[in-house]
Every structure is written in C-alpha cells, then in structure tokens.
Amino acid sequence: MIPASFDYVRPTTVGEAVQALSDGGDDAKLLAGGQSFIPVLRLRMGDPSLVVDLGGIAELRGVREEGDAIVVGAMTTHHDVTRDELLGRHVALIAEATRTVADPQVRHRGTLGGALAHADPAGDLAAPTLALDAELVVVGPSGERRVPASEFFEDYFTTAIGPTEILTAIRFPKYTGWGARYEKFNRVAQAWSIVAVAATVKVDGGKITDARIGLTNMAGTPVRARGVESALVGQSMSEETVRAAAQAAAEGTSPTSDADAGSDYREHLARVLTGRAVLAAAG
Known part of the structure; x- marks a missing residue:
C-alpha cells in the first residue's frame, strides 16, 4: 500500500527537530531508522500529519567514552554498534544482542535509539539496556533529562519519552572484563x-x-x-x-x-x- 499524505522535514540539529516536533502537534511523528515506522505508514496503521526525519542530525550518531560511561548516539545503526571497539571492550552485552537483530539489511538501517523508543516487548535491545542499568538521554523544549532504563519502559510500545521529546543518546556504565551472552x-x-x-x-x-x-x-x-x-x-x-x-x-x-x-x-x-x-x- 501507499502511505497517506503527510508533511516532511529533515532538520540538521536536535534543537530544530524538537521545534519541528512541537510545531507539528499531536500528529507529528519521528523517523529514525524506519524499520518499524515505514511498514506502519505503508499499511496505513498510522496517519501522521508531519514526519520529522532524524537522519540529517550528525550529532545523534557515533560512540564515545565519557569517564566511566560509554555514550551511544540514538541514531547509531545496529551495524555500527556490533563493530564498535569501545562497546566490544566495555559493554559487550549490547553488541552481542545487536548481532541477533533481524538481518544485515535491517542492521544497516535500523538504529539503537529507534529500537528502544519503539519499545516492542519482543525487541532484542530493551532487555540488555535494562540489565546494564543504562541511562537514556531525552531532550525536549524544557531541556535535557536522563531517564534510568528501569523507568524508561512503561508498557507495550510505551516509554517515558514525552510527545515533544527526542531520545538523543544512551549512556552505558562500563562492564570491562565482564562476560556477556544473549540467548x-x-x-x-x-x-x-x-x-x-x-x-x-x-x-x-x-x-x-x-x-x-x-x-x-x-x-x-x-x-x-x-x-x-x-x-x-x-x-x-x-x-x-x-x-x-x-x-x-x-x-x-x-x-x-x-x-x-x-x-x-x-x-x-x-x-x-x-x-x-x-x-x-x-x-
């Protein structure tokens, strides 16, 4: 099927994205990797008035070390998560779990932040994020806040992200030297x-x-x-x-x-x- 018509914007900064989301009202939706959202649009199970594409925001991608934490940008792809040296050394569980996500094509397009924000209980990345006591960084009109993983997932497909907020990063404590397995x-x-x-x-x-x-x-x-x-x-x-x-x-x-x-x-x-x-x- 072909999606219903909607307006589309592709901001280049987090501030621009938050503003677009706020201006779009209740029917505005975010597009991250699109591996779940695009099928929803095609099947007309969702009918947004505005789609805010996060793909143009460079600051939302990449992995970096900040003291005793490893910070992963929300738009970092599954492919990059599985191959990142810092994650492999300090947060092996998230890399291990990400290797089981779907297939190579999906892993090249899907993103860590998109998967966590989607909050499918059968998704493979929420449980390791919870087990690792991660913090999820959310930005909205009122600024930035950090949500513990234990408070982030609220119900089926429901998270603590507000309607005008964006998940920008995930902060993982270091588990250097720990063994990891996702079965x-x-x-x-x-x-x-x-x-x-x-x-x-x-x-x-x-x-x-x-x-x-x-x-x-x-x-x-x-x-x-x-x-x-x-x-x-x-x-x-x-x-x-x-x-x-x-x-x-x-x-x-x-x-x-x-x-x-x-x-x-x-x-x-x-x-x-x-x-x-x-x-x-x-x-």
Missing part, C-alpha cells in the same frame, strides 16, 4: 524473540562476583531476573549452581500466550535460556 529463541531465523535472555556476569577466582540479567518478551516491558542475580552472586562457578539459580528466572514475570507459545512454555524457555546464557557468559 534468543525464535520461531524462524531473523524473527522476533519468543523469549530471549541477556546476561552479563563477572567471575573472579572461580566465583561469580556480580551478575546482570534481563528478559525479553516475558512481560509488556523488559524484566530484570533479580532472583537469579541474587542466587548467583557469591557462588562458585559451576553448571549445577547456574542451573539451580536459573529456576528463578520466571519469577515476577507475566508472559502472554499467543500463536507462538503459551505462557507456561515461555516460563520454561526463560529458565532454560537463562542457564545457557549465564554459562556462556561465564565462559
């Missing part, structure tokens, strides 16, 4: 996750000294498996220890039942994939 279970290759687990762990002297675990598609928003984290920390690294701790993976979740899987099967997947992810992350 994804999907129906066919390149499909959305039925369930996935993002795990990053720190092992010292044969013991797990810290752990961060996020779950994909186990609720309307990404979920931290805090029961598993608590059960792992301080324990000797062994398959038996990890498998036992992974039994708590589904605690506090609310998975749906659909054509792909029932809620009980998703809970089973969460436990199995958590065990695999932690064991792989710990080497």
